[in-house]
Amino acid sequence: MQKTYNPAIHFQQVDFHAGNTHILKRVTGSFPQGRITTLVGPSGAGKTTLLKLCNGLISPDAGEIFIKNKPIGSYDPVELRRQVGIALQSAPMVGGTVMENLHLPFQLQGKKLEEKEAASLLDDVGLNQGFLGRNVKDLSGGQRQKVSIARTLVNHPEILLLDEITSSLDRTSTKEIEELIVKINTKYGTTIIWITHNLQQALKVADYTWVMMEGEVIETGESDLLKDPVNEKVRKFVKGEEA
Amino acid sequence: MSYFSLALTLIFVLIPLLLSKTFQLGLERDTIIATVRSIIQLLLIGYVLQFVFDSESYLFIFLMVAIMIGAATQNARKKGAAIKGITWKIAITLIFIEILTQGILIGFGITPPTAQYIISISGMVIGNSMVLSILFLNRFTAEMENHQDQTELILSLGGTPKQAIHSQLIAAIKASMIPTIESQKTVGLVQLPGMMSGQIIAGADPIQAVQFQLLILFLLLTNAAVTSIMLGFLSYPTLFNDRMQLVRKSE
Ligand SMILES: Nc1ncnc2c1ncn2[C@@H]1O[C@H](COP(=O)(O)OP(=O)(O)O)[C@@H](O)[C@H]1O
Ligand SMILES: [Mg+2]
Numbered sequence: 001m002q003k004t005y006n007p008a009i010h011f012q013q014v015d016f017h018a019g020n021t022h023i024l025k026r027v028t029g030s031f032p033q034g035r036i037t038t039l040v041g042p043s044g045a046g047k048t049t050l051l052k053l054c055n056g057l058i059s060p061d062a063g064e065i066f067i068k069n070k071p072i073g074s075y076d077p078v079e080l081r082r083q084v085g086i087a088l089q090s091a092p093m094v095g096g097t098v099m100e101n102l103h104l105p106f107q108l109q110g111k112k113l114e115e116k117e118a119a120s121l122l123d124d125v126g127l128n129q130g131f132l133g134r135n136v137k138d139l140s141g142g143q144r145q146k147v148s149i150a151r152t153l154v155n156h157p158e159i160l161l162l163d164e165i166t167s168s169l170d171r172t173s174t175k176e177i178e179e180l181i182v183k184i185n186t187k188y189g190t191t192i193i194w195i196t197h198n199l200q201q202a203l204k205v206a207d208y209t210w211v212m213m214e215g216e217v218i219e220t221g222e223s224d225l226l227k228d229p230v231n232e233k234v235r236k237f238v239k240g241e242e243a
Numbered sequence: 244m245s246y247f248s249l250a251l252t253l254i255f256v257l258i259p260l261l262l263s264k265t266f267q268l269g270l271e272r273d274t275i276i277a278t279v280r281s282i283i284q285l286l287l288i289g290y291v292l293q294f295v296f297d298s299e300s301y302l303f304i305f306l307m308v309a310i311m312i313g314a315a316t317q318n319a320r321k322k323g324a325a326i327k328g329i330t331w332k333i334a335i336t337l338i339f340i341e342i343l344t345q346g347i348l349i350g351f352g353i354t355p356p357t358a359q360y361i362i363s364i365s366g367m368v369i370g371n372s373m374v375l376s377i378l379f380l381n382r383f384t385a386e387m388e389n390h391q392d393q394t395e396l397i398l399s400l401g402g403t404p405k406q407a408i409h410s411q412l413i414a415a416i417k418a419s420m421i422p423t424i425e426s427q428k429t430v431g432l433v434q435l436p437g438m439m440s441g442q443i444i445a446g447a448d449p450i451q452a453v454q455f456q457l458l459i460l461f462l463l464l465t466n467a468a469v470t471s472i473m474l475g476f477l478s479y480p481t482l483f484n485d486r487m488q489l490v491r492k493s494e
Contacts, residue, residue: 018491055399059486077487081401088399092392094410108402155401 005032007066008159008191009054014063016049023049025215026063031208033068036185036192038202038223041212042237047195048089050212051161054193055086067159082109085157087165089195091148093136098122098147101136105154113154121150126176141168149177153184160184162194166201174198178205199226199241211237253278296358304358308365312337315373322380325387327481327490329380336473337372340466344368353458364459367438371463375419375470383415383478394489404483412479416471423467427460436460 007030016024024046031037039047052058053065056077065072067084075083082105093101099118106113119129125146139147145168152160162181166174182205184190196202202209203223211219211226211234219225219234229235256278263270295303316334323329345361347353354360387394390411397407430436438459442452484490 056486056488057395057399058488058491073486078401078403081399086399088392088396090392092396094393094396104397105400108397108400108406151400 005035006069007031008033008068009193010066010069011050011053012064012066014053014060014065016046016053016058017061023215024053024060027215027217028063029210029217029220031191031193033191034185034189035207036182036194036205037208037210038206039193039195039210039212040197040199040202040226040237041210043197044214045212046215047212048163051086051163051193051195054159054161055084056080057086082155083157084159084161085152085155086161087145087148087152087163089163089167091141091144091165093139093144093147096136097132098127098134098136098139099132101147102132102151102154105151121153122147124153124180125150126173126180142170142173145169146173146177149180156188157190159191159193162192164195164197166196166198174201181205197241199238202226213237292362295362299358304361307362308341308369311365311369312341315369315376319373319376319380322377323384323478325384326380326478329478332474332477333376336376336470336477337369339473340368340372340469341365343469344462344466348462363438364462367459368462368466371423371466372470375423375467376474378422379415379419379471379474380478382418383411383475386411386415387482391489398487398489404480404487408479408482412475416475419471420467423463427464430460 009031011027011029014024014027015022027046027050039050041047049058053060054067056072056075059073067075067080072080094104099115102118102121103113115132118132122129122131127143127146127150131143131147136144136147145165149162149165160181166177169177178201181192181194185192194206203226206223208221209219209223209226210217211231213233219229219231225234226238229238256274259274260271262268263274291307295307312334315337316330319333320330323333326332344364348360348364349356354364387408394407394411398404436456436459439452439456442455443449482490
């Protein structure tokens, strides 16, 4: 039997369009508080769109999203985005150094990030503090992803949204980041929603998994559902990913 | 200049026409249209100005300035089609700059409140503001598109729209002001400003022409700063909605 948890985020019949494209179709479901849920599915399924909805970067055209049982619209956008942090898929940087990028979340609030704290965040994601003064232009794709994760952690969000954060990382780094995220989850009880195209990763780190296709959630449950899928579409998708 | 010598100036139109034909530039039609339009428009404005100057009526001065602002707005708005209500924002900026300039000039008694002064200075100020608006809007639109991921990043971290657009806004404001400042550094060395040349040819004392030109140049500095900054701060809020989201094109 699946235990019941308080939902950190709940989607109720959520629809999202861009122009004439129907991107999310009546999405309903919950992300349990203090747990790790992965979102998997082919690219273009609407995973990134779903994550941006949770952070309030976009709003649904129909339906309702609840954050900790309150409608998302009842939160001040600035407060919401500090509590619900997102590491964006493209790991965008503002021009300047790694330190300036790590400082950014605090700078926006008129606070100062101590260099010691910045160095310790870098250490968490597996970069040494020599990187603080580096210009972000000179970082590799994987290093940018690490800085982007560290930057998202500066606000200590209660809910952490991760969009394919290990896609440019090698195996060792991937493993380090997986351990870091699991550690944050157990240490602070942070709710985590993690988009990944790596099904092994979903099995390894996540309590729950949602499978999305063409804007619909076609399967949800404990991550083990990926091992021997009952749903025909999920079975095909898993087979395709293994090949 | 007699009408005969004016007619002779058409030689300067024939040269590009011949060149265009010889080198197959395909610009004959446009050259002829441009020539005909400039003859009609300038003659027309000449008669209109003569009428307004003679009448010395503030109603006609006001109408002239209103038409200038209308035409300049019409011209500049195309560059800011992505920004909601851009027509009004440009118009308000131009009206403000016109009132500011004339207020200082007439208020401090720097220039007399006559049709000659008000209309010629207005023409320069409004024309210059129009060019600045176009420069600003071009650059701002490009900055927005090129750095949309940064805007989104700052919003996602809990930044306000103003914080999210700040660096693009400043870059566009600076880029539109720089040509005005730069061109003043070489003025007199590389080029004589059009108005000064005109005054000198018409027989004015060169020193007096210079004094007047200096006034115009300083005026254009204010003009550049005020136009870019005002248009910038009027424009950026419409790119966001009240949920602090970037407004999507389809909305
Ligand atoms: N702003 C937009 N305008 C038009 N189409 C969009 C926009 N954002 C996303 N899409 C489309 O929506 C679909 C889902 O995108 P996305 O959420 O990024 O999927 P995923 O993250 O699962 O790959 C894709 O087909 C994408 O092209
Ligand atoms: Mg995506």
